[in-house]
Amino acid sequence: MFIDEVTVKIRGGSGGNGMVSYIKSRHKAFKGPDGGTGGKGGDVYIFTKATINSLSRFRYSKQKYGQNGEAGKKRADGRGAIDLILEVPTGTCIFDLNGKVLADLHSDGMKILLAKGGVGGKGNRALITKNNTYPQYCEKGQPGEELEVRFELKMCADVGIIGFPNVGKSTFIAKVSNAKPKIANYPFTTLIPNLGMVPINDLDSILMADIPGIIEGAHNGHGLGHQFLRHIERTGFLLHVIDLFPYDGVEAFESFEKVNQELQKYSEKLSIKKQIIALNKSDMPEAEESYEKFKKQLKKGGYKEEIHLISALTGKGTKELVYRIAELLKEFPPKQEVYQVKYEKPGDRPLKIEMDLDEGWFLSGTNIERVVSMTNFEQEQSVQRLQAIMNGMGIVDYLKEHKAENGDPIFVGDICFHFTDDSFESKFAEYEGYKYQENIEDENEDEDEKE
Ligand SMILES: Nc1nc2c(ncn2[C@@H]2O[C@H](COP(=O)(O)OP(=O)(O)OP(=O)(O)O)[C@@H](O)[C@H]2O)c(=O)[nH]1
Ligand SMILES: [Mg+2]
Known part of the structure; x- marks a missing residue:
């Protein structure tokens, strides 16, 4: 199950309680308090791993609590708890419940401390002072820090593939990459984003993201909504796939404008992202006429996007397009950081x-x-x-x-x-x-x- 948004309650482990005890043996040189201090509660860390591609591990487990420290013992301190490390996909953003970004974990292997475990309570041995040489009390372990956060996954692809439903986005990514998405002749075949690795040469490859189709009113929840657009926010640019032939009464140029309007409604940043156009299904009869018509409409509309004529089905023009994408990526590299946010723990609150x-x-x-x-x-x-x-x-x-x-x-x-x-x-x-x-x-x- 693909989950890209989840709210999780996080709490560091409590420190272990201290202990009150006394050495009573007649033979010991020291007689008095010997209760040990509790061990420290486990911290809770978040760690990014590129091999994880969804937040589904939190689906049935929305509370993540650190281990408690061991209680102090007679003559010995309690053991500290081991830390809890929660692995999340690279590209996870952490928000508080007011929507404030706490951290953007844009790279593989990032590790942040989210909730500190409590310190152990002192045993009566550690509480001996000049004024109280025989303490008959101990501290309780400190509770761990607690917070509720929202994790949101924003994939880290180089290029995002957008377009109306059924235009051939998944067919294209299946043709040029290792992705094996479902392809079918009906809208909304793709329900979750697919990532595909496209080899360019022995050394280089491009990561592409194919997302569900977008229709008019997606911002109001029509179709599958527009929440999947977050996965292409970090990309360098967008490949807008367009069906040369009308689908559901919507012509090529009309679908181009409708999808762009939805991008605009989603975010200004996404709407100004560079786009190139792949006019698809060129293997069909009368493709040439539709292509000419589209070109004219685009020019008339004042758009400057470059157009590639392809057939994702037969593979015609797809190789050239992939090389062009690789070239453009040098000029428009992916922005790994949507927000330049470093995780900052809230400071001490005054009395x-x-x-x-x-x-x-x-x-x-x-x-x-x-x-x-x-x-x-x-x-x-x-x-x-x-x-x-x-x-x-x-x-x-x-x-x-x-x-x-x-x-x-x-x-x-x-x-x-x-x-x-x-x-x-x-x-x-x-x-x-x-x-x-x-x-x-x-x-x-x-x-x-x-x-
Ligand atoms: N003739 C022809 N058919 C194509 C081409 N590309 C895709 N198709 C067909 O178009 C239909 C839709 O293809 P998909 O790749 O599932 O389209 P999509 O854009 O991913 O659709 P959604 O996931 O629903 O948004 C399928 O029946 C494909 O076989 C093409 O180049 N030529
Ligand atoms: Mg699809």
Whole structure:
């Protein structure tokens, strides 16, 4: 199954949890905490491989999670997890869900780090400090980074073959390359793009992409739509194959203009890409008359595209056309980079404190989220440490200044805990009758009235 677009949820592995344990042996010189630190969670990488030609491996597996690190053990640290490497076809673009390009993996063998695994939680041995020589707590492993991305495959062919349905695009690529596409006398025989390698000489070859036929209204989803046009965005130029004879009431020149209008509606970039024309089915009777007519119409329309008369079926004129394509490629090489985007990881988010009168305080930011996610709330010393860190970050002062009350819920990611500050109780008296309190009362009154 050919898949060229897929949304995938990616998450680095969590770090392993730390451990609390103690050496108790009477014979050991050192007695005390010996709980190990958890291993690092596995990172998730994306790696491009030219031998893969579709994103189908993600079809039934849209969640890719890194392995978790091993938990810390008594006297030993946990093992780090091995990284997860997701192989994708060369030409895959990565977008976030807002459509922003995160990376364009235009070449074979590119590797980027998409989601980092979490660090392991420290065991109580690693938490020994001057002030706490006998820690009775450990950290939890840090959760891995998580993101949802869209992979979109844009093939990396040198030349793209476009045209109305049934004009002989697949017949041409089958004649000149190693591709073996389905060919039949009805429209939309080709349902997915075909890549074909066309040998030029012992050293050189050209990669051509044959895509499904395009009809009027493709941009509105008519026919097979126009989403396959993305596969020819990177090509150096386009070979526009045209049937010398009317098909479905549409004459050669008319089909040429209709396909071009659809290119225009797809993207400006594609519509200005160089094109050459292959007028096909020259083996049929009255081909000469149709050819003359087309030439005139093209000239009258002000077009300057060069025309090649071929028969994809018999092979007449196809060799000459292939050599001409090879020559033109020197002048119009494929653009491997549609977007010159290098993958940049989002930077650290600063601390942000927001208050919701009904719910409580919402803290966000890379640091605070990390510290909270690694706190063991059932261990007293672990909570005390969180308190100390929040103090150090100025969060407690901020909350006090903004009239937080003991017991107010604080939300950090999906974790909720309650604000407690020992020094707060005494200061609370100074804040009596402050606005926040009044607001709440006002709101309650409103609700009473409604009832
Ligand atoms: N007489 C003649 N028939 C041709 C020639 N090229 C293609 N055909 C016929 O035209 C029909 C359509 O050919 P395809 O190669 O499937 O056309 P296509 O453009 O790939 O069509 P779609 O994939 O549907 O867009 C088939 O019956 C072919 O045998 C040619 O040069 N001469
Ligand atoms: Mg075809």
